[in-house]
Amino acid sequence: DVKVTQSSRYLVKRTGEKVFLECVQDMDHENMFWYRQDPGLGLRLIYFSYDVKMKEKGDIPEGYSVSREKKERFSLILESASTNQTSMYLCASTEAARRDEQFFGPGTRLTVL
Amino acid sequence: GIQVEQSPPDLILQEGANSTLRCNFSDSVNNLQWFHQNPWGQLINLFYIPSGTKQNGRLSATTVATERYSLLYISSSQTTDSGVYFCAVERSFGNEKLTFGTGTRLTIIP
Numbered sequence: 001d002v003k004v005t006q007s008s009r010y011l012v013k014r015t016g017e018k019v020f021l022e023c024v025q026d027m028d029h030e031n032m033f034w035y036r037q038d039p040g041l042g043l044r045l046i047y048f049s050y051d052v053k054m055k056e057k058g059d060i061p062e063g064y065s066v067s068r069e070k071k072e073r074f075s076l077i078l079e080s081a082s083t084n085q086t087s088m089y090l091c092a093s094t095e096a097a098r099r100d101e102q103f104f105g106p107g108t109r110l111t112v113l
Numbered sequence: 114g115i116q117v118e119q120s121p122p123d124l125i126l127q128e129g130a131n132s133t134l135r136c137n138f139s140d141s142v143n144n145l146q147w148f149h150q151n152p153w154g155q156l157i158n159l160f161y162i163p164s165g166t167k168q169n170g171r172l173s174a175t176t177v178a179t180e181r182y183s184l185l186y187i188s189s190s191q192t193t194d195s196g197v198y199f200c201a202v203e204r205s206f207g208n209e210k211l212t213f214g215t216g217t218r219l220t221i222i223p
Contacts, residue, residue, distance in 0.1 A: 035213075042117075042199060043213040058210070059114070088154060100161035102146070102201075102211065107154040 003027070004093055004105035012111045019078040021108050023091030029103075030096035032074035034058075034066065037088040037107075049074055050096070081112045115140045115204045117214035125220045126190050134185040134217045136200030144203030145176050146211065147185050151196045159185070159198075190221045 007022035023032065031050055035043040035058075045058030047066040055066050063085060067075040074093075078085055091105040116139040126132055136145070147159040160167050160174040162183065167174050171191075176183040187194055197218050201211040 033210075040215060042215040043201075045210060045212075048210060059212075090154075090156065092156075100146075101158045103158070104148075104156040107156075109154075 004091055004103050006089075006091055006105040006108050008108050009106060010109050010111075012113065013078075013081050014113055015082060017078075017081050017112075019081050019110065019112075021076040021078075021089055021091075021110070023074045023076070023093075023105055024072055025074075025091075025093040025103070026072065027093070027095075027103075028071065029093040030071070031094045032068065033092040033094075033102070034064075034074065034076045035090045035092065036060070037090055043090065046076065081110075083112050086110060086112045115142070115202060115212050117200060117202055117212055119198075119200055119214035119217050121217060122215070123218045123220075125222065128190055128192060128221055128223050130190050130221075132187045132190060132219065134187075134198050134200075134219075136183040136185070136214055138181050138183075138200075138202050140204060141178065141181070142202040142204060144211070145183055146201045147174055147183070148199040148201065149194075149196050150199065150216075156199070187219075190219075192221045192223055195219055195221045 004025045033048040034046045049068045065077045089108045092102045094102045118137045150156045164178040171188045173186045197216040199216045201213045
């Protein structure tokens with residue numbers, strides 16, 4: 001079974017802190033994605049990556065950056081956390097050129113105080 | 114960008130009832146998926162269905178690509194069916210980038 005894991009289920013940070021959210025997948029998938037989920041808005045794509053050291057902006061990249069130094073790991077970075085970044089963050093992965101299934105991690109609920 | 118609308122936003126049903134969830138999209142797509150998010154937040158893929166009909170147990174889905182909608186049917190609902198159902202589409206080939214609808218929250222009452 002494909003497994004996508006995220007470093008924390010719950011995280012509480014202060015405004016201005018630098019925050020790292022880690023995602024690891026164990027199926028050698030080329031594509032990895034970071035989404036945020038907010039009530040009434042569904043899932044919105046922040047960044048995605050097709051390969052190591054490769055990244056592309058999604059629909060809402062402002063205030064975020066990403067890092068992909070190894071194929072299995074995709075990190076989301078909040079350089080200076082703000083209260084409007086309080087949200088559920090979901091990581092997903094999929095095999096290149098396969099369209100039939102994105103595998104999601106369990107999510108990290110981030111609260112910025 | 115492509116718009117994805119789901120209806121109804123909320124649905125409360127008695128256990129054993131049947132339900133139909135709808136997803137409308139604003140442009141032609143080459144990928145459409147249905148997901149279930151359980152009350153603990155885990156998203157699970159239910160169907161990959163850019164066109165046609167598929168069935169998996171009590172769940173089935175139909176996509177009419179020419180009319181830009183998809184339907185998810187749940188029969189004989191169980192409490193474990195509760196959660197949020199998302200439809201997601203991919204507009205063009207090449208990047209597997211999905212656009213999600215805002216979801217239908219389904220609550221099954223025992």
